[in-house]
Amino acid sequence: MSKPTHKQSVLALDIGTSSVRAVIYDIRGRMRPTTLSDVPYKVRTVEPGEVSSDPDELIKLIAQSIDGALSAARKDNAEILAAGVSCYWHSLLGVDRSGRPTTELFTWADTRSTRETRDLRARFDEGAYHARTGCFFHASYWPSKLRWLRATRPSAVRRTVRWMSLGEYLYQELLGESPVSYSMASGTGLLDVNRCQWDAQALKLAGIQVKALARLSDWDHPLRSLRPSFARRWPELSEIPWYLPVGDGGLANVGAGALSPRWACATIGTSGAMRVLLERERVAVPWGTFVYRLDRRRFVLGGALSEGGNVVRWFTDVLGLQNKKKLKHAAAALAPDSHGLTILPFWAGERSPNWRGDARAVIAGLSLGSQPDQMLRAAMEAITYQLVTVASAMRRAVNRPESVIATGGQLIHSPAWSQMLADALNQRVMTSPEPEASSRGAALLVLHALGKLPRLWSTTPARGRVFRPRARVHSIYEGARRRQQDLYDLLFPPPGQTPTLPSSKGRGRVGTPSAAVGSSSRTKDLRSPAARH
Secondary structure, three states, rough: OOHHHHHHHEEEEEEEEOOOOEEEOOOOEOOOOOEEEEEEEEOOOOOOOOEEEHHHHHHHHHHHHHHHHHHHHOOOEEEEEEEEEEOOOEEEEEEOOOOOOOOEEEEEOOOHHHHHHHHHHHHHHHHHHHHHHHOOOOOOOOOHHHHHHHHHHHHHHHHEEEOOHHHHHHHHHHHHHOOOEEEHOOOOOOOOOOOOEEEEEHHHHHHOHHHHHEEEOOOOEEOOOHHHHHHHHHHHHHHOOOOOOHHHHHHHHHOOOOOOOOOEEEEEEOOOOEEEEEEOOOOOOOOOOOEEEEEOOOEEEEEEOOHHHOOOOOOOOOOOOOOHHHHHHHHHHHHOOOOOOOOEEEOOOOOOOOOOOOOOOEOOOOOOOOHHHHHHHHHHHHHHHHHHHHHHHHHHOOOOEEEEEEEHHHOOOOOHHHHHHHHHOOOOOEOOOOOOOOHHHHHHHHHHOOOOOOHHHHHOOOOOEEEOOOOHHHHHHHHHHHHHHHHHHOOOHHHHHHOOOOOOOOOOOOOOOOOOOOOOOHHHHHHHHHOOO
């Protein structure tokens, strides 16, 4: 006897770089109470630039999170109809003929291939590569990492027969097959995003052949039949459809209801991003932004930052502060740009808009009177300015959105940061009421594929708390953002130019270059490489 319709549900996984989550949603896309199972983990950071994980340990943690969600679902007598997966983009590992890992799992934040990135930029046309793939020559993407692996791990490369992301490895372990969705493939830097095919020239740059990559498919071509050990562990999941993993950034838009260019989605979680979804046949890729795929009909256009909540954590950990909550409240209470500091927030290198993986964080203006709350406030503002720069680059492809939907734990749980974003953008910001946007996005896509949400793509965002820009504060932030751009131009000029330090003459605030220093503005460096030569 079938269970009541109101008990029908879907399982959604959200695999991030600091935790894995499993959660059950009902057929209207609402999280079932008590079913969220969150398993945190730490990445490996032993070597300089290393940010990696043990893939088999991650599979165990994912299984543990599923155990937790199913335990709650069983108590509620829920019927699981299908499963969907949100997975972070850009991960990479190799496997041998037996499917066993030949490498650790590299995350997007692993910057050990920075030298290979510089070599790619010096020898090849980055503008043409970006126009085809929507990606850049950067340590986040596979061409740099694969060239680095050939140079540093030749024996591992020789044993590798397949390169894959964590999403494919998960399905190999659970289901015995590992096709890759267009969405996950678009984050590798090897996919022609307009043609939805592996890009032959990108494969040459990476030094691999197409046979070393997974079969391309769209996310809505599910797999079934769990491997015996997992079928025994989760009998209710053994024969349901498992839809292919999709990139977490695109799914955050879906889960927050930012389903068209009318709404941009800003995320500050561990890292930061700004994105819009575009339903088009083709996209002309604007320089400075990435373009990935959600599916065969929709693109994800935007920009990504390597920093977000990880910088907040860095400040509290490095400064040895015990009362983190008190520090955050103190930083939130400070007046805008009242700290005398200018920060380039590149703790993990720069991604959008200039994709300088070799850039590093700079804190200018420190004095004996600088306080922890001032430094944290300055870092939050600095990250916000980077999102404003991303939004400016996005305007080349899409009109200014009606609203910006704020997602990610740092924005949702920090009204001060959401207000900061509204003031800096000079635009209305609305927090998403959905606490788990990416997993909810995975659930909504699955429910749409099952015919449970036929009007998904015509829905509008759920209304959360609204933050409106304040003209006076926007003016203050614009001045601070120009200082940040000036400092960037001084320290990270375009290739071929030598960094110059300002003299002490004519300076106002300590460590704050005036607008006259550095004749080039940062927007000049947003042009394509071809336009700069």
